[in-house]
Amino acid sequence: MKRATLRDIAQALGITVATVSRALKDYPDISAATKLAVLTTAERLHYAPHPLAVKLRQKAYKVVGVVVPDIVHPFFADVISGIVDVVEALGYHVILSQSNESYEKEIRVTQMLQATGVDGLLVCLSNETVAVDHLRALQDYNLPVVLFDKISSGLDASTVVTNDFQGAYDAVAHLLDQGYTRVAHLKGPAHPENTRQRFAGYQAALAAYGLPFRPEYVLECQAVTHAEGFAFAQQLLALPEPPQAIFAVTDSVAIGAITALKQAGRRVPQDVAVIGFSDWAVCQLLEPTVSSVAQPGYDIGRRASELLLREIQQLRDEQPPEHSHLVLDATVRVRQSSQRPLPGGA
Amino acid sequence: MKRATLRDIAQALGITVATVSRALKDYPDISAATKLAVLTTAERLHYAPHPLAVKLRQKAYKVVGVVVPDIVHPFFADVISGIVDVVEALGYHVILSQSNESYEKEIRVTQMLQATGVDGLLVCLSNETVAVDHLRALQDYNLPVVLFDKISSGLDASTVVTNDFQGAYDAVAHLLDQGYTRVAHLKGPAHPENTRQRFAGYQAALAAYGLPFRPEYVLECQAVTHAEGFAFAQQLLALPEPPQAIFAVTDSVAIGAITALKQAGRRVPQDVAVIGFSDWAVCQLLEPTVSSVAQPGYDIGRRASELLLREIQQLRDEQPPEHSHLVLDATVRVRQSSQRPLPGGA
DNA sequence: TTTCTTTCCGAAATCGGTTACGTTATCGAT
DNA sequence: ATCGATAACGTAACCGATTTCGGAAAGAAA
Numbered sequence: 097m098k099r100a101t102l103r104d105i106a107q108a109l110g111i112t113v114a115t116v117s118r119a120l121k122d123y124p125d126i127s128a129a130t131k132l133a134v135l136t137t138a139e140r141l142h143y144a145p146h147p148l149a150v151k152l153r154q155k156a157y158k159v160v161g162v163v164v165p166d167i168v169h170p171f172f173a174d175v176i177s178g179i180v181d182v183v184e185a186l187g188y189h190v191i192l193s194q195s196n197e198s199y200e201k202e203i204r205v206t207q208m209l210q211a212t213g214v215d216g217l218l219v220c221l222s223n224e225t226v227a228v229d230h231l232r233a234l235q236d237y238n239l240p241v242v243l244f245d246k247i248s249s250g251l252d253a254s255t256v257v258t259n260d261f262q263g264a265y266d267a268v269a270h271l272l273d274q275g276y277t278r279v280a281h282l283k284g285p286a287h288p289e290n291t292r293q294r295f296a297g298y299q300a301a302l303a304a305y306g307l308p309f310r311p312e313y314v315l316e317c318q319a320v321t322h323a324e325g326f327a328f329a330q331q332l333l334a335l336p337e338p339p340q341a342i343f344a345v346t347d348s349v350a351i352g353a354i355t356a357l358k359q360a361g362r363r364v365p366q367d368v369a370v371i372g373f374s375d376w377a378v379c380q381l382l383e384p385t386v387s388s389v390a391q392p393g394y395d396i397g398r399r400a401s402e403l404l405l406r407e408i409q410q411l412r413d414e415q416p417p418e419h420s421h422l423v424l425d426a427t428v429r430v431r432q433s434s435q436r437p438l439p440g441g442a
Numbered sequence: 443m444k445r446a447t448l449r450d451i452a453q454a455l456g457i458t459v460a461t462v463s464r465a466l467k468d469y470p471d472i473s474a475a476t477k478l479a480v481l482t483t484a485e486r487l488h489y490a491p492h493p494l495a496v497k498l499r500q501k502a503y504k505v506v507g508v509v510v511p512d513i514v515h516p517f518f519a520d521v522i523s524g525i526v527d528v529v530e531a532l533g534y535h536v537i538l539s540q541s542n543e544s545y546e547k548e549i550r551v552t553q554m555l556q557a558t559g560v561d562g563l564l565v566c567l568s569n570e571t572v573a574v575d576h577l578r579a580l581q582d583y584n585l586p587v588v589l590f591d592k593i594s595s596g597l598d599a600s601t602v603v604t605n606d607f608q609g610a611y612d613a614v615a616h617l618l619d620q621g622y623t624r625v626a627h628l629k630g631p632a633h634p635e636n637t638r639q640r641f642a643g644y645q646a647a648l649a650a651y652g653l654p655f656r657p658e659y660v661l662e663c664q665a666v667t668h669a670e671g672f673a674f675a676q677q678l679l680a681l682p683e684p685p686q687a688i689f690a691v692t693d694s695v696a697i698g699a700i701t702a703l704k705q706a707g708r709r710v711p712q713d714v715a716v717i718g719f720s721d722w723a724v725c726q727l728l729e730p731t732v733s734s735v736a737q738p739g740y741d742i743g744r745r746a747s748e749l750l751l752r753e754i755q756q757l758r759d760e761q762p763p764e765h766s767h768l769v770l771d772a773t774v775r776v777r778q779s780s781q782r783p784l785p786g787g788a
Numbered sequence: 789t790t791t792c793t794t795t796c797c798g799a800a801a802t803c804g805g806t807t808a809c810g811t812t813a814t815c816g817a818t
Numbered sequence: 819a820t821c822g823a824t825a826a827c828g829t830a831a832c833c834g835a836t837t838t839c840g841g842a843a844a845g846a847a848a
Contacts, residue, residue, distance in 0.1 A: 097582050101834060112798050117836060125796060147559035148503070149834035152494040152803050158558065159537070167523045173514040180513065180538060184551075189537045189558050191505070192526060205530075212504065212535050213493035236443050322727065351727050358729070378724035381668065381697050383704070447804060458828055463806060471826060495804035498833050 100141035108137050120145075156412070159189050160404060161209035163219045165197045165246070170376055171393045172220070175244065178397025179218060186405055188215070199224035206230055210239060216404045221246040223288055240407035240417055244400040246288055254407065256400040256422040260290045263389040263426025264297025264343070265304075267371050270387075270428050271341045272305045274436040276369065280313035280339035282328050282349050284320055291320075291345050294373060298343055313339055317349055325352025333360050340368060341434070347372035347379060347388055354386065354433065364433050371434040375427075384432030392424045399424065446487035454483050466491075502758070505535050506750060507555035509565045511543045511592070516722055517739045518566070521590065524743025525564060532751055534561070545570035552576055556585060562750045567592040569634055586753035586763055590746040592634055600753065602746040602768040606636045609735040609772025610643025610689070611650075613717050616733075616774050617687045618651045620782040622715065626659035626685035628674050628695050630666055637666075637691050640719060644689055659685055663695055671698025679706055686714060687780070693718035693725060693734055700732065700779065710779050717780040721773075730778030738770045745770065 102113040109116075111130065119126045119134035120143075137143075151157055160183055164172040180190050191214060195202035202222045207230070209217060217234060219241060228251045231241050235253070244256040271279050281298045284291025295314075302309055312335060317324040325344060329352070332339055344350035350372030354364050362368050364384055372379065375390035399422050407417040448459040455462070457476065465472045465480035466489075483489075497503055506529055510518040526536050537560060541548035548568045553576070555563060563580060565587060574597045577587050581599070590602040617625050627644045630637025641660075648655055658681060663670040671690060675698070678685055690696035696718030700710050708714050710730055718725065721736035745768050753763040 097584070099583055103834080113835075114799080114837080115797055118797090121836090125794095127796060130796080144557060146498075146834050147557060148494055148498040149803090150836080151559075152492075152498055152805090152834085153836050155803070157494070167526065168516065168519040170514065170516065170519075173516075173519050176538070177513045177540065180540060184539065184554070189539075189555075191535045192522070192538045193530065193535075194523065194526060208530070209535075211490060211493060213497075237445055238443070355727075355729070378727055381694075381701075381724055382728060383701070449804080459805075460807080460829080461827055464827090467806090471824095473826060476826080492804050495833090496806085498804085498835090499806050501833070 097142075099146070100138075100143040101146065102143075104141055105134060105137050105143060108141070109133055157213045157215050158187060159191055159214045160401070160408075161191045161193065161206075161214040161217045163193050163195055163202065163205055163209070163217065165195050165220060165222050167192065167194050171245075171374060171391060174393025175220075175397035175400075178394040179401045180397075182398050182401035183405065188405070195222045197222045197224060199226075203230045206234060210234055210237070214239070216240040216242070216408045218242050218244060218400050218404055220244050221248055238411055240404060240411060242400050242404040242407070244396050246290065252419065254400075254403040254419045254421065256396050256403065256424065258290070258391045258396065258426050259423045260293035260426065261297040261300070263373065263391070263428070264294040265301045266297075266426070266428045267373070267387075267389050268298050268301035268343050269304070270430060271343065271369060271371065271434060272301060272307070274369075276341045276436065277307055278310075278313070278337065278339045279307075279341045279343060280315075280332050282325060282342060282344045282353065283314055283316050284345040285316065285318055294345055317345060320346050320349060322348045322352035322355075325349035325354075326356040327352075329353035329356035330360065333357070333362070338368075342368060342370045344370065344372045347374045347376045347386065350386060350388070350433075351378070351382065354382070354384075365435055366437055369434045369436060371428075375429055379429070379431065382433075387431045387434035388429050390427045390429050392426070395424055443488075445492070446484075446489040447492065448489075450487055451480060451483050451489060454487070455479055503559045503561050504533060505537055505560045506747070506754075507537045507539065507552075507560040507563045509539050509541055509548065509551055509555070509563065511541050511566060511568050513538065513540050517591075517720060517737060520739030521566075521743035521746075524740040525747045526743075528744050528747035529751065534751070541568045543568045543570060545572075549576045552580060556580055556583070560585070561754045562586040562588070564588050564590060564746050564750055566590050567594055584757055586750060586757060588746050588750040588753070590742050592636065598765065600746075600749040600765045600767065602742050602749065602770065604636070604737045604742065604772050605769045606639035606772065607643040607646070609719065609737070609774070610640040611647045612643075612772070612774045613719070613733075613735050614644050614647035614689050615651070616776060617689065617715060617717065617780060618647060618653070620715070620780075622687040622782065623653055624656075624659070624683065624685045625653075625687045625689060626661075626678050628671060628688060628690045628699065629660055629662050630691040631662065631664055640691055663691060666692050666695060668694045668698035668701075671695035671700075672702040673698075675699035675702035676706065679703070679708070684714075688714060688716045690716065690718045693720045693722045693732065696732060696734070696779075697724070697728065700728070700730075711781055712783055715780045715782060717774075721775050725775070725777065728779075733777045733780035734775050736773045736775050738772070741770055 102116045105116045106113045116134050119131045193205040228248045242254045247255040283295045315328040350370050354370050357368050371387040373389045375388040379386035379388045410417045448462045451462045452459045462480050465477045539551040574594045577597050588600045593601040629641045661674040696716050700716050703714050717733040719735045721734040725732040725734045756763045
């Protein structure tokens with residue numbers, strides 16, 4: 097079946113496309129009779145406006161581009177889900193791309209998105225990304241960009257992130273509240289701002305509780321993997337005075353550490369308490385269940401989309417786009433791995 | 443900055459847009475001098491063709507729509523990743539939508555995708571979906587549709603699925619090969635074809651090894667959750683002659699079962715062996731590590747995209763689109779939970 | 789009868805490209 | 819001088835809609 101156009105309707109009725117167009121959009125200066133005729137033949141021909149023609153005329157793509165380092169990562173899947181729900185509710189669609197944590201590919205992908213036509217971009221920077229000229233170039237062409245999760249201060253754009261500092265602080269405070277005084281941190285690499293914030297939250301909590309910062313309790317992961325958690329936990333156990341609790345920069349590191357602790361004959365949480373970060377679904381399935389800090393992925397996606405759509409609208413209205421910087425709270429989810437047994441307990 | 447058009451270049455050089463267009467596309471009947479002039483001023487003005495104008499003229503959106511029940515599900519994230527990689531390599535983009543396992547929303551979403559403009563659709567049906575008229579309607583408008591994972595025989599379309607039968611057969615055969623004779627199956631609900639195939643594979647393996655089918659060893663999950671696995675495992679243990687091994691329709695059910703077994707004082711795999719299906723990442727993190735059947739999600743995405751892009755091309759060439767039906771092998775990943783200890787072992 | 793409103797619709801420009809077709813200029817061949 | 823071929827570019831239709839402007843017809847007011 098060939099798709100019907102305004103011309104088909106017009107020819108069937110012996111009128112012009114202009115009249116048909118206005119009849120379909122319920123303009124006041126079209127008679128009720130013609131409106132009815134147009135509507136019924138439009139129905140009969142299964143007419144639907146051609147999306148490209150409308151968009152070309154309206155100069156609106158009705159599409160936002162999304163760039164994440166890795167679609168498969170559960171956190172990003174959450175974010176994407178939030179984005180899709182918000183933008184679809186406003187008649188927009190989502191074009192998805194991944195940078196594979198590569199700076200080069202991020203550049204390629206953002207340019208492809210601009211070339212293919214989007215009204216705005218939601219970007220989580222790759223770990224490799226330092227310079228953001230490729231994004232500034234997009235802004236120069238009136239393409240609004242909103243950064244989320246992995247952001248950059250080098251770009252004048254709206255941002256939405258998790259409060260990593262507060263999340264880390266709360267996690268460590270949760271440990272300290274239970275009376276632990278020797279709390280280690282398996283931190284992430286220096287670069288992504290997120291992991292630095294988590295480290296800062298760790299330090300701040302120690303300070304707030306009047307505890308000394310002990311450098312030997314802080315080990316820096318590079319790949320942030322299960323294997324690193326495993327190795328570093330063993331290293332901590334080998335200390336003359338091993339820690340009573342561990343705050344890991346990520347769940348995979350935490351789980352690796354728990355595995356190492358168990359293999360070394362330590363019980364979790366009785367001998368060593370552990371808490372991770374990100375609250376992956378696996379945390380609820382492990383034994384013991386793993387405490388973690390939940391990042392509001394879905395909400396990050398929602399809020400970032402809302403900011404972007406607002407900026408898109410402002411640009412259409414010839415207003416200068418306003419930038420906002422949102423910091424969403426992380427939530428400590430206390431499970432078995434970080435619960436200190438009561439002194440008098442069984 | 444305003445984006446440059448062909449007219450801007452043409453006016454700057456005192457020629458027409460037609461000449462500029464052809465110069466940029468390196469037509470033979472444009473002089474080298476004009477080509478050079480056009481190219482340099484195009485460069486100077488940062489010219490880029492307007493995507494909508496090109497697409498309207500070419501009647502190609504360069505976009506494929508993807509509908510999955512749930513973006514957050516790791517299997518679908520894998521599939522999507524495969525899709526994105528393939529279609530981007532061919533200059534297409536991916537518009538993503540989710541049906542939330544709702545028939546109504548699936549209809550809405552597919553119609554929205556058609557309305558917004560896509561060259562083809564990759565769809566995994568929701569669990570609720572039985573009728574597929576909404577998809578047949580799309581085909582009637584020359585919009586090719588490829589189904590993957592959850593498919594329907596009611597639609598004349600290409601399909602790409604996991605070989606659930608073979609995967610289940612192999613998983614059960616793996617158990618039987620180790621000498622187990624009493625193997626239970628926690629099966630899925632009747633409707634999705636996938637879980638039926640897994641059940642069939644279970645039965646076929648029993649038959650192939652000359653073992654009787656014992657109805658009391660087969661329990662049917664409805665929600666296919668951790669909790670159901672937990673409950674049904676307890677039920678199996680209460681049998682006068684409990685099974686020696688369990689094949690679960692899904693990893694979450696398998697993990698729930700393992701939890702129940704442990705709580706009942708049974709050791710996995712020494713007392714009861716367990717194997718799941720889907721090979722989620724958590725399988726490698728649990729203790730014991732969980733055996734499972736890996737579905738080739740990324741490959742399903744790749745192959746489905748390839749089929750769709752082929753059909754899109756065939757339609758452009760006025761050829762009748764050929765449909766293919768791909769069945770990709772599942773792979774048993776043997777880990778600790780299903781390894782029977784050697785009789786003479788420690 | 790003239791003029792002024794309304795009502796209702798068509799003509800045409802526009803969005804930004806692509807491309808079939810036509811035109812002009814130039815040169816060699818006849 | 820005439821014809822044909824070729825090179826190089828312009829004209830205009832086209833993709834499918836939207837929207838400004840304007841105009842014909844009919845009725846109302848003068």
